[in-house]
Amino acid sequence: MLRLSFLVLLFALLASCAPRQASGPPAPAWRYYVVVAGDTLYGIAGRYGVSVEAIQQANGLSGTTIHPGMRLRIPPAPATTKGGEYVEVGIASWYGPNFNGKKTASGEIYDMNALTAAHRTLPFGTLVQVTRLDNGASVVVRINDRGPFKKNRIIDLSYAAARQIGLIKSGTALVRIEVVAWSE
Incomplete structure (x- = not known):
């Protein structure tokens, strides 16, 4: 009996010294x-x-x-959504004269000289800051259309917005989009 009590005590002591597993997912690697x-x-x-x-x-x-x-x-990339924020990184393009004066998906008439954009999922009226990552130029646009419809692109900017970040000549660029204000 004494031997059994000693073994139970020894096992409990050893178990309390064992390393504990960290809870949650592992930290992202550098x-x-x-x-x-x-x-x-x-x-x-x-x-x-x-x-x-x-x-x-x-x-x-x-x-x-x-x-x-x-x-x-x-460093590890931050979470793409947290506390109501929305951040997305990808390729932006622009559209202009061929669509000017035509109805957008929101029902508005497209004005290529307004600071607007098309996004596949963000609600109409949402304000988004678009930052071109190779030169740091940015512009705030209002989502009023759906698109882009080309694979691997995340946002289509109006001519005016594209001009503001220097996108007219290149046609596309790597950008980060961040929601500034959600539509109501």
Whole structure:
């Protein structure tokens, strides 16, 4: 009996010393990226879905100057939705003269000189800040149409919005969209 009591006590003592499993999902891993010619900090940040500031802080950078061969620590991307916020990173395009004066999916008449955009799912009237990740230019637009209808694109900007972020000539660019105000 004494031996059994000793074994139970020993087992309880050993079990209390065992490492505990962390609850919840594992923390996202940091990544590394080696800069190549033509890279910009904005482009790298957009590729990984993190802010330029997060990369600067992780690497002790005070500016945006990077050089080929630099090895950058890339922090984990933040959650894409939290507390009512909405963030999406992807390719933007624009549409203009061929649609000017025609009815949009919301029933409004499309005005290529207004700061508006088409998105597949965001409610009409939602205000979205669109930031071009390779140059940092941004514009706030109101969602009033559906689209884009080309694969791998997340938003179609009006001509005026595209002009404001320098998208007219290139036609497409990597952007981050963030909801500024949800429609009511």
